[in-house]
Amino acid sequence: MRVVTLEEHVTFPELVNKLPQEAKNRHYLGNSPMIQRMAGKLADIDGERLQSMNENGITVQVLSVAGEGADLLDATSGPAFAREYNDTIAKRIAAHPDRFKAFAHLPTTNPEAAADELERTVKDYLFCGALINGLTNDEFLDDAKYAPIFERAEQLDVPIYLHPGLPPKAVFDAYYSNLPKQAGGFLSIAGWGWHSETALHTLRLIVSGTLDKYPKLKLIIGHMGEMLPMMMVRSDKMFGINQGGNNQRSIIQTLHDQVYITTSGLFTLPPLQLAIDTFGIDNIMFSIDYPFSTNEQGKQYLESIQLQPEYLEKIAHGNADKLLKLK
Numbered sequence: 427m428r429v430v431t432l433e434e435h436v437t438f439p440e441l442v443n444k445l446p447q448e449a450k451n452r453h454y455l456g457n458s459p460m461i462q463r464m465a466g467k468l469a470d471i472d473g474e475r476l477q478s479m480n481e482n483g484i485t486v487q488v489l490s491v492a493g494e495g496a497d498l499l500d501a502t503s504g505p506a507f508a509r510e511y512n513d514t515i516a517k518r519i520a521a522h523p524d525r526f527k528a529f530a531h532l533p534t535t536n537p538e539a540a541a542d543e544l545e546r547t548v549k550d551y552l553f554c555g556a557l558i559n560g561l562t563n564d565e566f567l568d569d570a571k572y573a574p575i576f577e578r579a580e581q582l583d584v585p586i587y588l589h590p591g592l593p594p595k596a597v598f599d600a601y602y603s604n605l606p607k608q609a610g611g612f613l614s615i616a617g618w619g620w621h622s623e624t625a626l627h628t629l630r631l632i633v634s635g636t637l638d639k640y641p642k643l644k645l646i647i648g649h650m651g652e653m654l655p656m657m658m659v660r661s662d663k664m665f666g667i668n669q670g671g672n673n674q675r676s677i678i679q680t681l682h683d684q685v686y687i688t689t690s691g692l693f694t695l696p697p698l699q700l701a702i703d704t705f706g707i708d709n710i711m712f713s714i715d716y717p718f719s720t721n722e723q724g725k726q727y728l729e730s731i732q733l734q735p736e737y738l739e740k741i742a743h744g745n746a747d748k749l750l751k752l753k
Contacts, residue, residue: 435491437494444507487716505533541578544582559589561627577640580642598614621652632673635674637684650690651705654705
């Protein structure tokens with residue numbers, strides 16, 4: 427069976443090393459032991475990564491930049507850095523056009539330039555959209571200044587992947603400090619904080635009316651919907667249409683209309699069943715979160731899913747093929 431995964435990451439040290447130290451300091455996970463352990467896997471394209479894909483039945487990986495990037499730079503220097511990163515990705519995957527695709531890396535501190543870079547990569551390199559890591563300068567994307575990114579994505583008919591990012595320092599200090607060992611750090615990222623923040627990011631885009639302004643825009647969020655499958659009814663109950671917020675549709679309806687979720691990093695069956703029951707089978711796409719999760723884990727999980735064949739094919743590749751225009 428064809429298998430597409432679309433939250434699969436790269437980091438190129440030779441580009442990260444070009445960032446000024448001040449920018450690197452803002453991304454406090456850059457020198458973490460986890461990132462250092464994964465450095466070789468993150469930088470690799472057609473060595474161990476491709477071999478692992480072959481061994482575990484992964485047909486296509488859609489690559490995206492993890493960690494330090496253009497969002498740490500100012501509006502003047504960010505666009506050139508993002509352009510170089512995207513050019514490097516395109517060059518490194520060119521030899522395997524049927525195995526690798528990519529999401530654009532955007533200079534979000536310069537929204538107009540980010541929109542132009544999205545268009546360039548889609549038209550010149552056939553990138554599948556863009557992935558944005560969390561907040562930019564401690565701001566969510568519902569701020570009006572980021573409208574050019576959404577406008578261009580809608581025009582190009584490509585999705586935006588909302589990926590977790592590091593919490594602002596004030597949030598970290600208030601929520602995750604004064605805990606033993608590395609507990610606060612872990613809670614702030616994959617242990618909880620990443621996922622609650624991305625859910626909040628998505629809800630802000632709905633209740634602010636942002637997604638109503640761009641009704642053809644498609645968003646992707648990972649990690650089995652970032653807690654939203656469990657909480658969408660509760661959140662929806664709090665917001666009428668154009669009452670508690672500026673949303674013209676219910677939260678549930680907007681999620682169904684415009685938000686897709688991936689399975690990245692979650693390899694147990696109950697969350698998948700909940701996602702099917704809430705988001706629906708047509709809005710779910712398989713992903714692994716390589717190399718932070720392994721292709722072996724992903725393969726074992728996919729093989730454990732007990733669904734009728736046409737549903738399993740939608741999750742494994744059909745929904746992603748349609749959304750990202752892969753076939």
